[in-house]
Amino acid sequence: xxxxxxxxxxxxxxxxRLLTGHGRYLDDLGRGALQAAFVRSPHAHARITDxxxxxxxxxxxxEAVYTWEDLPGRVAEPLPVLIPxxxxxxxxxxxxxxxDEVNHVGEAVVMVVxxxxxxxxxxxxxITVRYETLPAVVGLDLARRGERLVHDDVPGNxxxxxxxxxxDVDAAMAAAPNTLTLDLAIERSASMPLEGKxxxxxxxxDDGSLRLYSSTQTSTGLRAAVxxxxxxxxxxxxxxxxxxxxxxxxxxVHPWPxxxxxxxxxxxxxxxxxxxxxRREHFVSSAHxxxxxxxxxxxxxxxxxxxxxxxxxxHDNGAYTPYGIIVPIITATQLLGPYKPGAYRVxxxxxxxxxxxxxxxxxxxxPQGCFAMERTMDAxxxxxxLDRTEVRRRNFIQPDEMPYDxxxxxxxxxxxxxxxxxxxxxxxxxxxxxGWDDFAEYRAAASTEGRTVGLGxxxxxxxxxxxxxxxxxxxxxxxxxxxxxxxxxxxxxxxxTVLAQVVADELGVPFEDxxxxxxxxxxxxxxxxTFASRGAVMSGNAVALAARxxxxxxxxxxxxxxxxxxxxxxxxxxxxxxxxxxxxxIDLRTVAVLSNPLRYAFDVSAQxxxxxxxxxxxxRPPVADDDxxxxxxxxxxxxxxATFANGMHAAIVETDPVTAEIRILRYCVVHxxxxxxxxxxxxxxxxxxxxxxxxxxxxxxMVYDESGQLxxxxxxxxxxxxxxxxPHVETDHLETxxxxxxxxxxxxxxxxCIPVSAVIASAIEDAEGFPVRSMPISPAExxxxxxxxxxxxxPAQEGAS
Amino acid sequence: MSAPAADAPLPMTxxxxxxxxxxxxPARRLLSDALRHDLGLTGTHVGCEHGVCGACxxxxxxxxxxxxxxxxxxxxxxxITTVEGVGDDPAALSPVQQxxxxxxxxxxxxxxxxxxxxxxAYLDEHPDPTEDEAxxxxxxxxxxxxxxxxxxxAVLRAAELRREERA
Numbered sequence: 023x024x025x026x027x028x029x030x031x032x033x034x035x036x037x038x039r040l041l042t043g044h045g046r047y048l049d050d051l052g053r054g055a056l057q058a059a060f061v062r063s064p065h066a067h068a069r070i071t072d073x074x075x076x077x078x079x080x081x082x083x084x085e086a087v088y089t090w091e092d093l094p095g096r097v098a099e100p101l102p103v104l105i106p107x108x109x110x111x112x113x114x115x116x117x118x119x120x121x122d123e124v125n126h127v128g129e130a131v132v133m134v135v136x137x138x139x140x141x142x143x144x145x146x147x148x149i150t151v152r153y154e155t156l157p158a159v160v161g162l163d164l165a166r167r168g169e170r171l172v173h174d175d176v177p178g179n180x181x182x183x184x185x186x187x188x189x190d191v192d193a194a195m196a197a198a199p200n201t202l203t204l205d206l207a208i209e210r211s212a213s214m215p216l217e218g219k220x221x222x223x224x225x226x227x228d229d230g231s232l233r234l235y236s237s238t239q240t241s242t243g244l245r246a247a248v249x250x251x252x253x254x255x256x257x258x259x260x261x262x263x264x265x266x267x268x269x270x271x272x273x274x275v276h277p278w279p280x281x282x283x284x285x286x287x288x289x290x291x292x293x294x295x296x297x298x299x300x301r302r303e304h305f306v307s308s309a310h311x312x313x314x315x316x317x318x319x320x321x322x323x324x325x326x327x328x329x330x331x332x333x334x335x336x337h338d339n340g341a342y343t344p345y346g347i348i349v350p351i352i353t354a355t356q357l358l359g360p361y362k363p364g365a366y367r368v369x370x371x372x373x374x375x376x377x378x379x380x381x382x383x384x385x386x387x388x389p390q391g392c393f394a395m396e397r398t399m400d401a402x403x404x405x406x407x408l409d410r411t412e413v414r415r416r417n418f419i420q421p422d423e424m425p426y427d428x429x430x431x432x433x434x435x436x437x438x439x440x441x442x443x444x445x446x447x448x449x450x451x452x453x454x455x456x457g458w459d460d461f462a463e464y465r466a467a468a469s470t471e472g473r474t475v476g477l478g479x480x481x482x483x484x485x486x487x488x489x490x491x492x493x494x495x496x497x498x499x500x501x502x503x504x505x506x507x508x509x510x511x512x513x514x515x516x517x518x519t520v521l522a523q524v525v526a527d528e529l530g531v532p533f534e535d536x537x538x539x540x541x542x543x544x545x546x547x548x549x550x551x552t553f554a555s556r557g558a559v560m561s562g563n564a565v566a567l568a569a570r571x572x573x574x575x576x577x578x579x580x581x582x583x584x585x586x587x588x589x590x591x592x593x594x595x596x597x598x599x600x601x602x603x604x605x606x607x608i609d610l611r612t613v614a615v616l617s618n619p620l621r622y623a624f625d626v627s628a629q630x631x632x633x634x635x636x637x638x639x640x641x642r643p644p645v646a647d648d649d650x651x652x653x654x655x656x657x658x659x660x661x662x663x664a665t666f667a668n669g670m671h672a673a674i675v676e677t678d679p680v681t682a683e684i685r686i687l688r689y690c691v692v693h694x695x696x697x698x699x700x701x702x703x704x705x706x707x708x709x710x711x712x713x714x715x716x717x718x719x720x721x722x723x724m725v726y727d728e729s730g731q732l733x734x735x736x737x738x739x740x741x742x743x744x745x746x747x748x749p750h751v752e753t754d755h756l757e758t759x760x761x762x763x764x765x766x767x768x769x770x771x772x773x774x775c776i777p778v779s780a781v782i783a784s785a786i787e788d789a790e791g792f793p794v795r796s797m798p799i800s801p802a803e804x805x806x807x808x809x810x811x812x813x814x815x816x817p818a819q820e821g822a823s
Numbered sequence: 824m825s826a827p828a829a830d831a832p833l834p835m836t837x838x839x840x841x842x843x844x845x846x847x848x849p850a851r852r853l854l855s856d857a858l859r860h861d862l863g864l865t866g867t868h869v870g871c872e873h874g875v876c877g878a879c880x881x882x883x884x885x886x887x888x889x890x891x892x893x894x895x896x897x898x899x900x901x902x903i904t905t906v907e908g909v910g911d912d913p914a915a916l917s918p919v920q921q922x923x924x925x926x927x928x929x930x931x932x933x934x935x936x937x938x939x940x941x942x943x944a945y946l947d948e949h950p951d952p953t954e955d956e957a958x959x960x961x962x963x964x965x966x967x968x969x970x971x972x973x974x975x976x977a978v979l980r981a982a983e984l985r986r987e988e989r990a
Contacts, residue, residue, distance in 0.1 A: 031927075033924055033925065033927075034924065034927070036932070037923070037924040037929060037932075038913035038914065038916060038920075038924065039913050040929060040932030040935055041906075041910070041913075041916060041920040041923055041924060041929065041932070041935060041939060042866070042906065042907065042910050042911055042912065042913050042916070042920065043864065043865065043866015043867070043905065043906040043907040043911065043936055044866070044913060045866075045932050045933075046865075047865075047868070047933060049859070049865075049869070050859075050865035053860065053863065138860075140830055140849070140851065140852075141830065144830075214967060215931070215933070215967055216868075216870040216876060216878055216931070216933040216934045216965065216966070216967050217868070217870065217931070217933045265931075265932065266931065267868070267870075267931050267932070267933025267934075268930075268931040268933060268967050268968055270967070300872055301870070301871040301872055301873070513931050514929075514930030514931030514932065514968050515930070516930070702927050703927065705927075706927045706930060706968075706969060706970075706973060707930075709969060709970030709971075709972045709973065710930060710967070710968045710969050710970045711970075712970055713967075713969070713970030713971065714967070736871070736873055736875070737870075737871040737873065737875035737876055737965065738873060738875050742965055742967065744962045744963070744964070744965060744971075745958050745959075745961050745962040745964075745971035745974070745975065746958065746959070746962040748970050748971050748972070750972060751970065751972060774970075
């Protein structure tokens, strides 16, 4: 076996290109293409009464102006409901261009195509849309009251209502010696990749075919949707995902209106057309996430063991539901984390508001679920006067109980069954890393300096690597170059590197010889997409299986050539040799030549595969009945269920006694995502996730006024953390392999952000001595909480009975 | 009948990465757009169009500047350096580029050119920063992927590589 690269922090293949300005992001393509811009609704809820194109046409360089009236056939129909669910009784999706009514600020109404973006925007400025405004439904409180409606035909604004129950909650709760009720809230944030969305369409008039480039998290999903919308044969549509400047969930939604309109316009005009989202557009016309109100009632014994957990929550799904109810389903199921809840009932209502739609953002409902569970754990500990780690420890699922079935249905329609994990060991590592047991001393020392500090904790389990499948294609060229293709896309996770590591090891070739392509439907037309921390699990295993097939074929051909048994052969460094007789060998590239019987030699090495070159059995066909030419193969990995990674975080915060400023002094992470293909990349994913979590805990929120205007739709006003706000993250890892897949992998992409709001709330609570029930929290809000609690007698007993 | 375009082109001369380039663009053309779309130097990225994220940072006479907040026409007479000017060859990275690769200081890579230019200019003036200073030096640029930790590390590593280069 060649020196293994799996498990090594191999430097990334993609970096030299990205560091020198040679990345190819969407807006780097299509120089000279026509550019689109959109007139978008300034109102959150209104009827369109008139669209006056005015003199937009008279501007030099304007090529087309489109409204809904101009759209033909299926382009004019509502966008698809991507993930239907029986509980999603009132799914509603928007149109590519608004028809009659707008339901959030930023909804596209008119499309302009022009020589460049400057001219297109000039033209947009000359178009007048008249509206009759309607009362806007903003915020969960107003939405769930159901007095004002977002959609006239959706009573109570309820898109979906789903309830799951395991055990008899009412009986268990009634019998519980202690109960507590917590009212909790989490505000909206958003994925906010540094590169917004973008689409570039090349219509080939001669061929009647479309090549679409999009900054997407799913090229195959987009291809199928666009072909259906434009009524084109699938064979005439290819989707290529270039370098993508971050996704974090928002780019898994498809087709966005622009992803339909841009190729449609390119076809109409017979010209390349491109649209690149600007930052304000991203704020008001992409997607947000997180906003929920939660009500948790917990029953527990005097040792802090949970007996019953009853959760109800309201999920703000924005104006439309193209992505179904995946986010609240994940909240409802992943809320349980590493714990056994006793009897469990969860019910949610997913409700419409006149705001930007809500679809998965890194963590996808888990941060909210984790917040609910971890606030509950801390409340139980406070109620009983127990150490917070002890309460958690007493409720953990134990390693010998794995696999552990929580009895619920997960987001993939399959059982919520944890495959592996060692929660007590993870917690012990965290306790050691942060110095949990010495914190009292630390706090006392800080106190003598007049400083207030607190220690917080949060634990989570993350279902990763959901199906249905991914594919891998591996091809060895006669030069020895190995081409690997998988269909899911890449937004910075380093798939070019990680998948090359896997194939290099499986095939026994140098890492440098392996070249990976992702997200190109020309190379792998069967794929799902990049979401749910599934890239390494799904495509890693798919390319491993494909490489194993190619390896077996290579050994078979080599065995024929060397007249030995394949069982005696090994591949190392791209050379196949007889074990114990290194002199008897053949290069893999020569095997690639032999694998493809030739009539015509294209170079000297290829002469070996031509008809007069050597000995062969004249009674057998050159390509056997059960064989194919070429040293290549593909395979698919399709699991029966998700794998479940886990992690535990702790933080020390300091709160300023006067200004209520909140500073994170230390942040510690223990993470278990099974086998790590590239620990450097896993660590980077954790760092980035924590940074986004810190943003969500302390800084980021979408501030809507009551009329549905997003007041902070810029990077100046929406406070994403800079280096000055993100703490140094200290990490430790467990590697509990997943028994479910050949490589033992679990996903890592989303992990870092999941528990951060819970951890910071826990730490502030510990510092201040009163409960924190709503996140994010600003210094002003903390100051207000202090004021409220100073005037209360016994705040710790809130909600207790 | 066409109205006169609001964007009548003007001849301009820009000095970019040591090369004098001429182009024809309207007075309102942003420097970022001129670099990317007129001159084809797409390494400079645009993340917010309002000067907050720093992805479009180029060096103007050696000083970091947001190219999305500057008109191309007003960049005439100044020496502009983009990420391509810091290092254009993937096989021969500059110390800052090399350090970012070694330390895993980038993921999606979209904000990276702005960090490369910013760190390069910073180290010219502060060749031996402390970790706190390194963090401060990059705290005007947004990155949504890395959590900054490995970029801080890369600043220190780049300083080390530059010292080795000089030695």
